[in-house]
Amino acid sequence: MRRVLPLAAALLVAATPVLADEAVTVPVQGRDAFSRPLPALDPVRRAAFHAGRSLFQQVWTVGPSEVRPDLDGLGPLFNRQSCIACHAKNGRGEPPEGESDSMRSTLVRLSVPGSGVGMAPQPHPVYGDQFNPDGIPGVPGEGRATLVWSERIDRLADGTPVALRRPDLRLGNLGYGPLGPEVMTSVRMAPPLVGLGLLEAVPEADLLALADPDDRDGDGVRGRVNLVWDAARGAYAIGRFGLKANQPSLRQQNAGAFDGDLGLTSTLFPQHGCTAAQTACRAAAGEGPGEDAGDDARPELSDEQLDLVTLYTRALAVPARRNADDPLVRVGEGLFAAIGCAACHTPTLRTGPSAALPELAGRTIHPFTDLLLHDMGEGLADGRPDFQATGRQWRTPPLWGLGLTAAVTDRPTYLHDGRARTPLEAILWHGGEAEPAREAVRRMPSLNRKALLAFLDSL
Amino acid sequence: MLPLSRRIAAPLLGSILMFGSGAGWALEDRVVVMTSYPDELVQRYEQAFERANPGTDLQVVWKPSRDAAVELAKPDQGGVDVYWTPSLGSFPRLRDAGAFRPLAVDRAVLPGVVDGQFVSDRQGFFEAFEVAGYGMIINPAALARDRLPQPATWRDLAATRWTGRLALPIAGQVGFSGALYDILLQAEGWEAGWALLGEAAADATLVGSGGQVSESVVNGEADVAVTVDFFARSAIANGHPVALVYPPRTAFLPAQVAIARAAPHPDAARAFVDFVLSAPGQALLFHPDIRRYPVRPDVYAQAPAGTVNPFQRIGAEPYAYDMEMGLNRHGLIAALFDTLIAARQDRLKTLWGAIHAAEAALAAQSTAQSTTNPDPERTALVGRARMLAGFVPVAGADVDRLAPMFQDRRSNRNPEEQAAMRKDWSARIDAAHAEALELARRALPTP
Structure with missing residues (x-):
């Protein structure tokens, strides 16, 4: 112990590990670590979970289908043809490797200055609110999106070099003309899906209690909730899903992804996203010039299908921590709190009594997130507001399951656009409210840094 | 030209x-x-x-x-x-x-x-x-824990030791099951294969989704399931403690x-x-x-x-699976599975339960009296019951003639003809099963 951690200070911060409720965690470490149902799930809902998984893995088809009319309706414009295409193994996506590669599990949000419906970002007048590279036959895709990387060397206080790469978005072969100078873009890589039902079950009051938008406690951390449009309730609600907390519920998050990523309408989003300029798209969607298909049209994704997929995403269990009692990990856990990481990556939350699934209610959970928006500095800024999130703000991502990323994903990357190739790189990209914590890591003796990373690897 | x-x-x-x-x-x-x-x-x-x-x-x-x-x-x-x-x-x-x-x-x-x-x-x-090959996914640890031997052949599926432990795909709902069951039927013979399937299915869990068949073993709901191999192989490669067994006669x-x-x-x-x-x-x-x-x-x-x-492949038996013949009869197999097994699983459970009880009683009597056939009359009754319980309403000789009517698993191109045929099948199956149950009950020693 002394050999590993020479600093008395480090020994002082060794923490008692936070360990999760066994009813909502699973002791798995393999490639399926993010794919198991909650152990507490009752048999009927377990069967529905499996049905939801089938839909999650299903490739949707261009209509009409004689054989599977329940699975047609892809497009007219789309990013991918299945949920799993972006959320492989329910883990993180992968950004393109460079110019010759394409976005597959990463997308680009688009907007122009101003506000749209419900204070949402104002969609681009021609391309809408999301860049859809592909179209069904007869509908031109919107173009090709990729990232080109430039690398610089950052140095820690002890001289250790760390290569950091920054993405440069390239949108080419534009199918509907130039995007124009006003366009704002945001690259979003698919995030991992474990524990989402638990996060949904945290009471709004608890999130509001964590928020400190005016930094009244003077710690420099100003978490705030995003206030977003709840389409089902027709009212504003606290956002908690999406990389900028721009969705209020898992059901809306899923319906939004079906709409934006696959082009499937639902009762929550009954209209296709074709803009007035996308005439072939509108024709394929059955929308004549200047008119909508109508709200009474049968949604391509039925409520039952949406509910099954939502149950699936709601009931994905969290992998249990590994090596939590390891002395090095315990020291790392203490350092994590001591240097301020835990100010945003809140270790412990509690779910409320009335969760969407009874199995989720009243659980003490350890997601390492406060689900709040924080200014992360210019380095991570996308410059694109999203409801009340500014161009510099991102929602604190949960860290549970972080240490299994490499087991689940072929090419593990981190942060909203996959720019970080290791957790240390991700830390070094932190800025804004997280700058003091980042600098503390930069200054750390290497053995302490090793302890911190060992702790992150245990999550 | x-x-x-x-x-x-x-x-x-x-x-x-x-x-x-x-x-x-x-x-x-x-x-x-x-x-x-x-x-x-x-x-x-x-x-x-x-x-x-x-x-x-x-x-x-x-x-x-x-x-x-x-x-x-x-x-x-x-x-x-x-x-x-x-x-x-x-x-x-x-x-x-x-x-x-x-x-x-x-x-x-x-x-x-x-x-x-x-x-x-x-x-x-x-x-x-x-x-892709066809075989059985098993949970070796669960079988070892309960001191059960691992199944090795298709015939092993009919053993009573799998009661409540076996999962089978529903032929009309799971895409790979037409080929799977045809491989088994060609390996075991048409009539013997259906008898085997009926006996195995009596106490099995019938599963309507291809991936869920293997998943039932992965998540512990079953210890043995028949499946196309890539589901099992992928589960193994993803770290799940399951194993794959290829029967010697597979394809x-x-x-x-x-x-x-x-x-x-x-x-x-x-x-x-x-x-x-x-x-x-x-x-x-x-x-x-x-x-x-x-x-x-x-x-x-x-x-x-x-x-x-x-x-x-090591351990394979010479087995010339006829792929073309199989292709023609997947639809018929699905229809028969539906009528013979899926629609009658409760009755199969009762029937095979009675047969197994009678056989167990005879075996116990045999052991007690140290004779190989202590009660020839009851043994004959059980034998006859077993034969009737395994009844399949389409004879092997008629398969090629009837298969075209059911060519497409998902279509119903001759609905009236198919309905009439299924009705006839049902009547004959029920008659055979009723008689089998009666014989099996008669074969039980009087208390």
């Missing part, structure tokens, strides 16, 4: 390059591939192909096989370049309809024969891309690839086919989320530890 398809295709006939997709000229900017493969497989090929062929976008059109056939029957074939899918019956039908261009394949590299089975087109219009059946007659991007189409049949393309099949068997023997040198090599 050449058939139309050959006349159209002949000028475009080119050799399938076996050394990657590096055509010596620029490919078209896209290739449209129609498939029903799951996205976990398609994604990896899309990514690998596009990286190997910068500038050529692989566009995937996902269609179930019957929708795909409609698309390929259109004059422009829906703009599709390549058809690449696991649908055994589709390729010969589409070839005969003139949907494909001929391929030239180097048989030194791609033998087209796996486990003694010809898996590619003898006429050269489509080529095997991968093969490895192909998925195939072909270039559409009207392919609008023929060079890119050929590059794609070359890629999926190349060594790197074939090696992708070893990925933990795919785990299907390559059709190139040379890539098995790269196989993960523990991979069975279907070209050199």
